Amino acid sequence: MRNFGGETSTLRVLRFSEEELLARATLGNMNWPGPRFTLEQIEQIPAIAHYFTRWPGKDDFGLVAEDPDGKAVGVVWLRYFDPTDPGYGFVAESIPELCVWVAEGQRGRGLGTRLIAGILEQARSQALPAISLSVEAGNPARSVYERLGFVPAGPYFDEGTLLLRL
Numbered sequence: 001m002r003n004f005g006g007e008t009s010t011l012r013v014l015r016f017s018e019e020e021l022l023a024r025a026t027l028g029n030m031n032w033p034g035p036r037f038t039l040e041q042i043e044q045i046p047a048i049a050h051y052f053t054r055w056p057g058k059d060d061f062g063l064v065a066e067d068p069d070g071k072a073v074g075v076v077w078l079r080y081f082d083p084t085d086p087g088y089g090f091v092a093e094s095i096p097e098l099c100v101w102v103a104e105g106q107r108g109r110g111l112g113t114r115l116i117a118g119i120l121e122q123a124r125s126q127a128l129p130a131i132s133l134s135v136e137a138g139n140p141a142r143s144v145y146e147r148l149g150f151v152p153a154g155p156y157f158d159e160g161t162l163l164l165r166l
């Protein structure tokens, strides 16, 4: 049966103990065009490693998509950075950065959209002002973000920095 909308997956809260899942997801995101990095490499690059190490920071949170066997097949998370250690999509200290990843073989069925929509709902319920993210030129993920309302953060930011005001 075709799994439209990734609907056989269940969304649940990302746990404090799931740093390893975030490392795997960050590796998948960094390798979106094909193999570029190993896990060992991204652990050694602070500008990449800070997306998953010491999870969670004070106000960070996320959601996991689990298949019927309880296997994590996708994750979305919000991470706060500060100007001394900014993420690639950093806009402001009060605006967390969104990262999302869906396992190969599960992509293109709506799961990423569901995960992002889920975290936006939570962000709105917590009255967050906005969410930013960074997407590299040529990554088809950009169309998912734009469909959900993300727009370029503005003239002072890199072209790949997108912002959604909530």
Ligand SMILES: CC(C)(COP(=O)(O)OP(=O)(O)OC[C@H]1O[C@@H](n2cnc3c(N)ncnc32)[C@H](O)[C@@H]1OP(=O)(O)O)[C@@H](O)C(=O)NCCC(=O)NCCS
Pocket: 028, 029, 032, 100, 101, 102, 103, 106, 107, 108, 109, 110, 111, 112, 113, 114, 134, 135, 136, 139, 140, 141, 143, 144
């Ligand atoms: C980007 C990603 C999270 C989207 O999740 P998804 O479940 O595949 O997305 P959805 O099914 O909800 O939406 C489909 C859209 O995703 C885009 N997409 C991005 N990468 C895709 C992939 N590998 N396979 C299928 N669709 C992909 C498609 O272009 C499609 O947009 P379109 O309908 O305008 O063509 C997921 O594809 C992924 O993890 N990709 C690899 C890592 C990555 O690029 N992460 C984002 C870094 S900024």
